[in-house]
Amino acid sequence: MNRSQGHTFHIPVLGVAFSVDAPLKVAKYGISSVMSLVDDTLMEQLRKHYQEKSGIAFLPIEDSEEDARAKRVTEYLNMINRMVKEQFEELKNSPFETGSGITKYFEMLPDSSGLKLKYLEMLDADDEAVRLSMQLNLREEIFPGSIDxxxxxxxxxGNYDSNNNPLPSEYNDAHASLRGFANSDLESSIIFSAGMNPKLYSHAELYKDFYPDENCVFKKKIVIKVSDYRSALIQGKFLAKKGLWISEFRIESGLNCGGHAFATDGLLLGPILQEFKDKKDELMNELKAIYLPALLKKEIIIDDEKLVYDVTVQGGVGKSTEQDFLLRYYGVKSVGWGSPFLLVPEVMNVDDYTLQKLSDAKEEDLYLSDISPLGVPFNSLRGNTKDLEKMERVANGKPGSPCPKKFLISNKDYSDKPLCTASITFINKKIAELKNSNLYENEYQKQFDKIVNKVCLCEGLTVPALIVNNIETPKQSRAVSVCPGPNLAYFSKIVKLKEMVDHIYGKINLITHPNRPNMFVKELDLYISFLQKKMSEIVDTVSPKEEEFFNFFTSNLVDGISYYNKIIPELTEETEAEREKIRNDFEEMEQKLLAVFSVPV
Structure with missing residues (x-):
């Protein structure tokens, strides 16, 4: 299977429910996508839905069953894998005719694909016997997208047994999800996001599928989502010491992305990619020097010449020319397209109301919010039904969520057992404290609004799949949270899968905004706004530590602008007029930055 002949984009994870069954919609066409393993209850509901729909008896895995979460994950992934294989076999055996599955497979491939070129040669063949022979070969060469x-x-x-005693860490949520994947029959990748979790990474050491065979083939690959080179090196070394290889570093823009936003200290995507490009061999050598001895200790011998890692990128990409530049100039293996796919109901689970809101959204409707119970900035859409529900509860004097799922509990201010900061219990305790604080009315209201602003993302991000699939949820709110990146403002058409793929490869143009900025310019603008917000939050005099941070942050942005100005001539995928516009936009951004904060010389 030579995946280099296939697609040059992938669909990242979107929220919890939006892409939770995306492989069933795209994998048969050779498109890779990523599913969230956060909510085992949702996976169980969908497993029931799909199995009953297919006439297969559904045997539930009850909450009371030992290791239920891991077992649910395994069964769900096995079901998805089985269904994708069945879909792919059906497509593989479909006729080469207009509208058939196999024709759609080849039509959606990029023109640069070796498979696409062979397909076009087959279409041009005059001799029927030759054409049939070529079709037979093409059927054997295609492959499904990865189910990641x-x-x-x-x-x-952490979780507890029936007697309320804490269970060992191996039963923690992420540990159980990892185990569920490891025990599944998938041959794909697991993407770890949101930073390093040493205990979780150590748990991966227990599973044989993460180790290579003698030909350096991994049944299951480890992918780390990172925001800079330093993070990649630290996490890579940690895993290498345990005999675990990172097969892919997935670089994501810190702010020009969907969902939770993990901003860097002003390090921009272009310079980050450049560092990965410049240090490709250095990173390989450093990791191999640790990894190979660790494998020997486990008595695993490989042909280390076949050991490789890939670099992929995602965050704010919106044009084929941007994707082509990333592939060519930085040598990335694949480019992630996330938020635009929220406008492809054929692929994503998005309810009708939210879909229309996303379609209508302008730049000002998409914002970096403080609604996440994790305390991490979260990209959101104004007017989503979960926010409306939250405001209604506040207006009725009943702020907060019942917190039925508890995936985001983290605060231990009031007990050893953590609470979710969006829960009724936590919010009521906070408001009680606030009432005793003797604050002036304006300050009281400011603090009150901050407390009640949190949203139950556990429910809001999972319910879309239930709504779309008409699954009843008598005990769950039907209000939806959604987490598009800023890039969605430039798309408004609700489209089919093939249309979005055609846009990605430059065959059609789906951008509806008349003046969409280049992805690098947009990210810089987001970071300047982020810096402005951080500075505006300083109430008293700036401390030496804060001043040092602002200096460092701003210096990184200035260095980034300098870097981009140097590589503008390399943007050969763009027209000269577009390159000039990008140059002018960076000059404008630099003036905007210097107006916000002066960099000491």
Whole structure:
């Protein structure tokens, strides 16, 4: 299987429910996508839905069953894998005719694909026997997209037995999800996001599928989502010491992305990619020097010449020319397209109301919010139904969520057992404290609004799949949270999968905004706004530590602008007029930055 002949983009994880069954919609066409493993209850509900729909008896895995979470994950992934294989075999055996599955497979491939070129040669063949022989070969060369999974490493809640005694850490949420994937029959990748979790990474050491065979083939690959080179090196070394290889470093923009936003200290995507490019061999050598001895201790011998890692990138990409530049100039293996796919209901689970809101969204409707119970900035859409529900509860004097799922509990201000900061219990305790604080009315209201602003993302991000699939949820709110990146403002058409793929490869243009900025310019603008907000939050005099941070942050942005100005001539995928516009936009951004904060000389 030579995946280099296939697609040059992938669909990252989107929220919890939006892409939780995306492989069933795209994998048969050779498109890789990522599913969240956060909510085992949702996976169980969908497993029931799909099995009953297929006439297969559903045997539930009850909450009371030992290691239920891991078992649910395994069974769900096995079901998805089985269904994708069945879909792919059906497509593989479909006729080469207009509208068939196999024709759609080849039509969606990029023109640069070796498979696409062979397909076009087959279409041009005059001799029927030759054409049939070529079709037979083409059927054998195609492959499905990878069914990948994502674990947000911060979501590793501890759990308790029936007697309320704490269970060992191996039963923590993320640990159980990892085990569920490891025990599944998938041959794909697990993406770890949101930073390093040493205990979780150590748990991966227990599973044989993460180790290579003698030909350096991994049944299950480890992918780390990172925001800079330093993070990649630290996490890579940690895992290498345990005999675990990172097959891919997935670089994501800190702010020009969907969902939770993990901003860097002003390090921009271009310079980060450049460092990975410049240090490709250095990183390989450093990791191999640790990894190979660790494998020997486990009595695993490999052909280390076949050991490789890939670099991929995602965050704010919106044009084929941007993707082509990333592939060519930085040598990345694949480019992630996330938020635009929220406008492809054929692929994503998005309810009708939210879909229309996303379609209508302008730049000002998409914002970096403080609604996440994790305390991490979260990209959101104004007017989503979960926010409306939250405001209604506040207006009725009943702020907060019942917190039925508890995936995001983390605060231990009031007990050894953590609470979710969006829960009724936590918010009521906070408000009681606030009432005794003797604050002036304006300050009281400011603090009150901050407390009640948190949203139950556990429910809001999972319910779309239930709504779309008409699954009843008598005990769950039907209000939806959604987490698009800023890039969605420039798309408004609700489209089919093939249309979005055609846009990605430059065959059509789906951008509806008349003046969309280049992805690098947009990210810089987001970081300047982020810096402005951070500075505006300083109430008293700036401390030496804060001043040092602002200086460092701003210096990184200035260095980034200098870097981009140097590589503008390299943007050969763009027209000269577009390169000039990008140059002018960076000059404008530099003036905006210097107006916000002066960099000491």
């Amino acid at each position: 999974v994502n674990i947000m490493t911060k979501l590793d809640k």
